[in-house]
Amino acid sequence: MPGLFENNRNYVLGDPELDLIGDRDxxxxxxxxxMGPAFYKLGRKVIYRGVDLNAWAEACRVDPNANDVx
Numbered sequence: 001m002p003g004l005f006e007n008n009r010n011y012v013l014g015d016p017e018l019d020l021i022g023d024r025d026x027x028x029x030x031x032x033x034x035m036g037p038a039f040y041k042l043g044r045k046v047i048y049r050g051v052d053l054n055a056w057a058e059a060c061r062v063d064p065n066a067n068d069v070x
Contacts (some may be wrong), residue, residue: 003050003051003053003054003057004020004053004054004057005017005050005053005054005057006050007050007051007054008050008051009049009050009054010047010048010049010050010051011023011047011048012045012046012047012048013027013046018048021036021037021053021056021057022036025040026065027046031046036056037052037053037055038052038055038056039052049054061070
């Protein structure tokens with residue numbers, strides 16, 4: 001399955017694609033608590049790499065059929 005985000009793209013706060021995982025306040029809370037996807041902090045600018053967002057989203061994936069016993 002292709003990723004939710006473009007692997008070769010950088011995303012900055014305000015990009016509408018980031019709303020898939022949370023609003024600006026939620027992302028700020030996660031960064032403060034060292035949670036959520038990996039990010040770069042360059043001065044006041046926060047940058048998320050698409051590859052990191054996809055890896056984080058995949059780690060959060062829940063498969064309800066994974067524990068089925070036949």
